[in-house]
Amino acid sequence: MIDFNAVSKQFAGKAAVSNLTLNIAKGQFTVLIGTSGCGKSTTLKMINRLVEHDAGTIQFAGEEIRRFNPQALRRRMGYAIQSTGLFPHWTVEKNIATVPTLLGWSKPQIAQRVSELLALLNMDESFRQRYPHQLSGGQQQRVGVARALAADPEVLLMDEPFGALDPVTRATLQQEIARIHQLSGKTIVLVTHDIDEALALADRLVLMDKGEVVQQGTPVELLTKPASEFVRQFFGQSEWGIRLLSQASAGQAARRGEWLEEDAIVESMTLREALSVFIARGTDKLPVRDGQLRPLGVLHFADLLQQKRS
Structure with missing residues (x-):
């Protein structure tokens, strides 16, 4: 162009x-x-x-x-x-x-x-x-x-x-x-x-x-x-x-096939934003819903450490 x-x-x-x-x-x-x-x-x-x-x-x-x-x-x-x-x-x-x-x-x-x-x-x-x-x-x-x-x-x-x-x-x-x-x-x-x-x-x-x-x-x-x-x-x-965490979303990193009955985050949330939620809630796992608010999977705090490799 x-x-x-x-x-x-x-x-x-x-x-x-x-x-x-x-x-x-x-x-x-x-x-x-x-x-x-x-x-x-x-x-x-x-x-x-x-x-x-x-x-x-x-x-x-x-x-x-x-x-x-x-x-x-x-x-x-x-x-x-x-x-x-x-x-x-x-x-x-x-x-x-x-x-x-x-x-x-x-x-x-x-x-x-x-x-x-x-x-x-x-x-x-x-x-x-x-x-x-x-x-x-x-x-x-x-x-x-x-x-x-x-x-x-x-x-x-x-x-x-x-x-x-x-x-x-x-x-x-x-x-x-x-x-x-x-x-x-x-x-x-x-x-x-x-x-x-x-x-x-x-x-x-x-x-x-x-x-x-x-x-x-x-x-x-x-x-x-x-x-x-x-x-x-x-x-x-x-x-x-x-800043690297801002380049991936919770939906991309969530583990499929897992679920938690807790307040879920949306799949479009960046991992940088999810990090704040992890800290605020004092937890190491967050359920993630898709755009239609259906259960998608669970995001693990430990998986944030894998972002550079992936």
């Missing part, structure tokens, strides 16, 4: 991105992460030509992006940012409809699409006629995501979209965007400085430093096979084991 080949970008004679080669597959959730000033936001903005690259090539759907009219290119790519960028004097409905209106969609088409997106983001119809100042920060961010998805773009670009939110709202919206990705299969590229957010969302993780890719791969690959001391230190040696 998106290919960077030996791409470089400078600002005031200083390299922001150097000789970047990167492939983002169709339908993949790619997360760019790294130290402050490492070039991750610049890399994201070069995809939709908000920032023009100086050298190398960037291809979108097999075509060099400079062959596209910038406005036409951006209408094929949703863009969500930390500040949401909502128009303050427009209603939620009008904000969401920004790109479909520019593309000439009919009023019935727009109305239907707004309803679909409100439902997708768990907002009821009463939000249609509200204004941004009448919304909480989390609700504004949901509208920003809805606007980015409104014209059914091929790619969704997200630059620190949840960075200004409180931890509870942030966690909720992370779950929402993961659900949207699962339902839509869209190509998503997200920039974040939050390691746990990156590990929770990414299919493919790209770690950058000083304008270059240090290592890329699945979250488990970066955690278990760090390519350098920088990678090892970045993910935190003291928290390495806990």
